[in-house]
Amino acid sequence: MWEKLFLSKLQREAPRWIEQGWITTEGQNAVFADMEARVGGTKHIPLAFGTLGAVLLGIGIISFFAANWPEIPKLARLAILLGAMWSSFFVASWLYSPRRADESSIAKALVLLGVILYGSSIFLIAQTFHIQAHFPNGILFWALGALISAYLIPIQMVAVLGLALAGLWASMDHFSAGLLNDFNATLPTPFPYAGIVYWPFILVLGAFAFVAEKQSWRFTAWVSTFGLLAWSVATLFGIAEATYAHFAAVLHVGLLLSFLVFLFLMTETAGRALDTFAAPLSRISLISGFICFYALTTRAGQGVDDWGVPDPIGLDWTVAIAILAAFAMAYLWLRSARQVRPSMQKQATVGKAIATATILISVANVLLWDVPDRAIPAYIAFNALLFFGLIWLIFSGYTNSDRFTVNVGFIFFALTVLTLYFDTFWLLLDRSFFFMAGGLLLLGGGYFLERQRRRVMQAMAGPTATNRDVI
Amino acid sequence: MPRIQIRIVILAGVLTAVLLGMVGIKQYTLSTGSVVELEIKPIDPRSLFRGDFVRFRFTISELSTGEYFGDFRRGDTIYVVLEPGTPFATPVSTHKDWPKVANDQLVIKGRVTGRPHNIVRIRYGIENFFIPEGEGRSLERSGPENKVTVRVAIDRFGRSAIESVLVNGEPRHSETLF
Numbered sequence: 001m002w003e004k005l006f007l008s009k010l011q012r013e014a015p016r017w018i019e020q021g022w023i024t025t026e027g028q029n030a031v032f033a034d035m036e037a038r039v040g041g042t043k044h045i046p047l048a049f050g051t052l053g054a055v056l057l058g059i060g061i062i063s064f065f066a067a068n069w070p071e072i073p074k075l076a077r078l079a080i081l082l083g084a085m086w087s088s089f090f091v092a093s094w095l096y097s098p099r100r101a102d103e104s105s106i107a108k109a110l111v112l113l114g115v116i117l118y119g120s121s122i123f124l125i126a127q128t129f130h131i132q133a134h135f136p137n138g139i140l141f142w143a144l145g146a147l148i149s150a151y152l153i154p155i156q157m158v159a160v161l162g163l164a165l166a167g168l169w170a171s172m173d174h175f176s177a178g179l180l181n182d183f184n185a186t187l188p189t190p191f192p193y194a195g196i197v198y199w200p201f202i203l204v205l206g207a208f209a210f211v212a213e214k215q216s217w218r219f220t221a222w223v224s225t226f227g228l229l230a231w232s233v234a235t236l237f238g239i240a241e242a243t244y245a246h247f248a249a250v251l252h253v254g255l256l257l258s259f260l261v262f263l264f265l266m267t268e269t270a271g272r273a274l275d276t277f278a279a280p281l282s283r284i285s286l287i288s289g290f291i292c293f294y295a296l297t298t299r300a301g302q303g304v305d306d307w308g309v310p311d312p313i314g315l316d317w318t319v320a321i322a323i324l325a326a327f328a329m330a331y332l333w334l335r336s337a338r339q340v341r342p343s344m345q346k347q348a349t350v351g352k353a354i355a356t357a358t359i360l361i362s363v364a365n366v367l368l369w370d371v372p373d374r375a376i377p378a379y380i381a382f383n384a385l386l387f388f389g390l391i392w393l394i395f396s397g398y399t400n401s402d403r404f405t406v407n408v409g410f411i412f413f414a415l416t417v418l419t420l421y422f423d424t425f426w427l428l429l430d431r432s433f434f435f436m437a438g439g440l441l442l443l444g445g446g447y448f449l450e451r452q453r454r455r456v457m458q459a460m461a462g463p464t465a466t467n468r469d470v471i
Numbered sequence: 472m473p474r475i476q477i478r479i480v481i482l483a484g485v486l487t488a489v490l491l492g493m494v495g496i497k498q499y500t501l502s503t504g505s506v507v508e509l510e511i512k513p514i515d516p517r518s519l520f521r522g523d524f525v526r527f528r529f530t531i532s533e534l535s536t537g538e539y540f541g542d543f544r545r546g547d548t549i550y551v552v553l554e555p556g557t558p559f560a561t562p563v564s565t566h567k568d569w570p571k572v573a574n575d576q577l578v579i580k581g582r583v584t585g586r587p588h589n590i591v592r593i594r595y596g597i598e599n600f601f602i603p604e605g606e607g608r609s610l611e612r613s614g615p616e617n618k619v620t621v622r623v624a625i626d627r628f629g630r631s632a633i634e635s636v637l638v639n640g641e642p643r644h645s646e647t648l649f
Contacts, residue, residue, distance in 0.1 A: 081490070129646075131494075148486075149486075152482050
């Protein structure tokens with residue numbers, strides 16, 4: 001998809017480059033020919049159809065045998081299951097031969113089918129031979145099979161299937177083993193010390209991430225990063241108690257952790273070492289960081305219910321936040337950032353100043369948590385910092401021609417303005433006036449923000465931009 | 472053989488080993504284990520995910536902590552010493568680690584699923600038994616005229632497997648490899 005977009009952009013820009021004498025017509029034609037060969041619209045169709053076919057065939061085989069299961073002798077069932085899996089791998093192996101290079105997409109789909117059949121065999125064999133174990137373990141063994149497969153025969157779809165299974169296993173084992181039947185409900189995870197911080201998932205996720213990085217699989221890298229985010233959120237909220245103070249503590253930790261990951265990826269060495277994961281990690285950490293930041297600008301995020309007396313935040317959370325803040329500060333000021341262009345020095349300095357102020361305010365907010373009347377100054381400070389932070393983010397995205405950053409900036413800006421309005425004016429204005437003014441704010445603000453966003457996008461895309469470029 | 476083909480064979484081999492391992496461990500328990508008969512209280516019916524099965528609750532599924540020592544929590548591994556007897560095996564003691572037992576006694580391994588009041592609830596992994604569709608009802612209704620019991624094999628590691636389900640002392644379903 002990206003190559004197609006790049007080609008269409010090239011086709012728009014090239015005439016101007018020829019006109020300027022920067023490239024020749026022959027050069028242009030050679031580039032187009034090369035790009036078109038690479039884009040080649042139908043490249044992914046065999047794989048897509050093959051994958052769909054593999055999934056359908058897998059479901060068909062499973063449901064056929066499920067329907068006729070009791071009539072088939074036990075050993076015959078075992079032979080059928082193993083035979084189906086081996087046949088799938090055998091045909092894949094045959095299609096992988098050098099003489100059949102054109103059929104490698106089907107071969108990949110057949111390996112995927114083999115892994116699906118392996119998973120269904122786990123459960124059917126368990127049923128046939130009355131093997132009862134902790135139910136999520138079956139899914140774990142399936143995920144591990146997919147992992148071995150993705151490692152030995154690099155097929156991205158198998159890795160994605162394995163990651164989805166790993167997510168299912170972890171959530172069933174950790175949270176909801178009991179939802180399937182109440183016999184499992186009564187059993188906690190068999191892994192030691194995994195009750196709150198579910199560490200086994202990180203091992204499996206790490207193994208998939210290793211394969212994704214090795215194979216430069218971007219989609220798998222994105223899925224893995226989302227898995228890491230989901231695990232982090234579940235873990236933090238699992239540790240926290242259901243109080244406003246602990247909610248605020250989780251937000252502080254989330255903000256600082258996201259910030260650390262983002263900073264880490266800004267350094268030269270990390271950027272180079274994590275080629276495949278650099279984009280998903282930095283983008284997801286940017287979003288998660290701003291979600292926490294945004295939540296800290298609300299009354300609930302400041303741990304205060306209607307400006308009442310807050311619960312204590314606890315020494316453990318305070319120490320954790322202080323340590324994270326110290327790391328973030330050290331990273332911000334001591335580590336060498338990626339080469340900053342001279343024209344962007346001022347922008348980098350402003351960014352550093354906003355980040356420093358945010359870290360300091362976060363620590364101060366937690367340390368002074370029990371001080372009476374802390375909430376209102378903290379509320380104002382976080383709102384002001386988020387406002388400056390978003391302006392900086394949009395400006396930074398604009399100067400780096402990074403649409404994603406600009407869009408994130410505008411979305412959070414709109415969200416912040418609306419929340420501020422609902423959070424504060426609800427108490428100050430007459431109800432009917434509140435709704436009328438809110439309506440006007442939504443209409444006018446929405447129009448204004450979208451116009452500004454499109455203007456920035458237009459400026460980034462250049463004078464020949466089409467409508468699609470400014471979305 | 473080209474490299475990719477070798478890798479596919481390795482993959483198929485590893486996955487097959489896992490699947491056969493599942494069957495192998497089960498058969499090991501059945502073929503080497505000592506057999507005892509357990510008294511059961513069969514209960515309910517059906518799972519959408521796993522076809523028809525009967526669910527057994529044994530008299531050893533709930534042990535009173537007043538009679539058996541050990542401080543157990545949910546999720547703990549528990550070893551129950553059984554005294555084979557006629558007609559049923561009876562529990563002697565519970566342990567957190569593998570216990571030393573007399574020659575005629577057996578040890579069955581389970582996991583603690585709950586600790587309501589002075590009771591330890593235990594799961595041994597022999598609570599579900601898959602049966603052909605529609606045949607579950609007769610096993611569920613255990614009563615004076617339809618007495619259901621289970622013969623269980625217990626291997627030297629404490630693993631257990633249902634060897635047969637008996638109705639009025641006659642095997643109704645037997646576990647075989649074929």
